[in-house]
Amino acid sequence: MRFDKVVYLRYMPLTAKVYSDFYMGEADLAGLKVEYWDLTSIFFEDNHGMEDSSYLAKVRKFTNYTELEFALKNEELLSKTLFISIMTFEGRISKLYQLLTKYNCILSVFGRNMFPLPSPPKSLLGTLGRIKIATVLNYFRFKRVLKLMKNGKIKKYDIVFQGGEQGWKGIGRVDFESIKDAEIVKVNSDDYDTYLMLKNEMGEKTDQYILFLDEYLPLHPDTVLFNIKNVKVEDYYPELNSYFDRVEKQYGLPVVIAAHPKAIRYKTEDFFNGRKVVFNETAQLTNNAFFVLAHDSTSINYPIASGKKLHFITSKNILNGIGQVHRNVVHFSDYLGCNYQFMNIDEKVNLVDELPIKNYEKYKYSFQTSPETEDKLSSKIFIDFLLK
Template identity: 55%
Template sequence: MRFNKIIYIRYIPLTAKVYKDFYMDEVEKAGIDIEYWDVSALFFKHSYDQEDSSFLTNTIKFDTYDEVEEAIVKVQPLADKLFVSIMTFEGRVLKLYKMFTKYNCILAVFGRNMLPLPAQNSKSIYCSIRNISFEKVKRFLNTRSIIRGKENGRIKLYDIMFLGGTEGWKGIGIINENDVSKAEVIKVNSDDYDNFLMLKGSKRIIDHDYILFLDEYLPLHPDTLLFGIKNVSEKQYYPELNKYFDRVEEQFGMPVIIAAHPKAVRYKNEDFFNGRKVFFEQTSQLTEHSYFVLAHDTTSINYAISFNKRLHFITSKNIYNEINMVHRNSANFADFLGCNLQWFDKNNPINLIEELPVENYQKYRNKFQTSCETENKLSKDVFIDFLKQYLAR
């Protein structure tokens, strides 16, 4: 066995999705011990009602860096322990990574679920300057420190990278291709591509034709509070969106249904979509049997691409003004995939593409979803096989 313990470390409490996406159950069943190190108290003063599913596995919560260091010392020898970081590599984690470097911990990271990113524009630069704060300046300085530390060898980078698609590494943080070349690279898939492999061919959930909207819980997403991100107003967003859905339904003669974001807890008790059907945790199945798919910039477009479904991207003046990055991501998706972008707050016909842009979709798969080696394999099997292998001595 190459490793006898996997230590996952993250600055957000354990969620059921992270437990699933990082194969914690499978690792334990393979006879490998795991621990989840919750260091959120070191980074954030409030939880903002984040899910805490720490009961799912052996979780240790830390209140100080001294406690983390004591825990590292306690799990020695470290040669057969793998630390899997579920954090972005940037200035915020500087102190933690100094500690990893001090003890030469074996570090791994998953670089997957990357998306095509738009170029920076003058509006976003202006917004960044306008929104400067002490915390942002501190983070910038820490980021500069972690870059210098990485370059001069004082900050340890990743020994092992599990990468989904040729561009997966770009989602890890402030690393470059040279950093990737120094790591042991294991090819995996994006989470959504794995779900596609597991769920394709599923029975229909709805027995009639429909159009699917991939919800992002835009006005109410808890991460906007946690990270201090500006958002749109729910009082404007949902009424405008529902009026657009009315026009979509009239033009195509079929209902719009909602694939709810996993964190959209208020949808379970409140009606935000004027009586339209809302489904949780069934996005893949709903996408497979949909007529076409509506979206902003959610990662769930991966399902539409995997199932070869036409995509139609939507934005609004409100989104453009308040959360411009969402607007630019949506426009960039449309351009990359050969689809159309529409302003849903304008009273125009829905200009859905007529034919699927096959070459664009395949290019996306290669860059962001999978590889020739793994397109028919599940990442969890690749991961477990890697952990169980023996190194030649």
């Protein structure tokens, strides 16, 4: 077979979702050696209480680059080992990728779960508003990465697992030129695969409630790890619940919360005034929703695949606190032919009358799947590729 071993590289602890989304269990069952190399301590001082499901796979935790290089030196057969980076391609990965290049590791990445992103603000004020010291430092780190790549000190990806025509943009700060020579393996987005697995089990649609795709906006651990500006808990949830009250009154249906996987505080605290909060069932919940509410969640893949109306929401607090989310809301609604509204303004929901089918189809093949893979599970494509 082509590879005997798969090593996953990431600067966060292993989670159940990552274990599932990157087919670690399937690779193990196929007879491949599977390891997860946890680099959290190299990149961050604290993981801020993130989930650590290291029991799911063979996990090796590294605290410095010396340990990491020792591990690379002692790999028995690097030519039969596939390294999969589960990290955004940007400035902070420079030293790691230099090591992988030094030992001529076969490096791959998944380019999928991408969105139709809006252009950044063109005004000087908008640009200055996004500038932070960490952003400036990472900019110069990334310029160095590009220089090292040009000089051959950092290798380009050997293999790209790509979901949709535009999926490669999800790799990070790369242009097509930097991956055009890679071996492209067409796969699907995570959510589209989940839809495929469940679509024959979902049964008849019943339109029993309105579904909200939660993003754990004020509390998401990534905002702490990457120093991302956010909204305040005391502003966000009261505003959101007030909006849900108006929606429920207008439609006579309850709002159900499809919880973000990292929303651990939802399990012990009530943030939604007693509303039903459900984990890990977003695809199934979408099937029986009358329509779906969202900011800019990746889970919009489910209503698009299932043919459900989407309605996007933002607020003045989101606009002022996390402007990128607001810009995504506006852009998504335009791209998909849906509507959006400010949830802090007391007005009726202006849900679209008809499902924008052509827009949904365009999104499907740009960001979710391809004609070659729309009826195939990515897990099978991935394992077949490793074993061929």
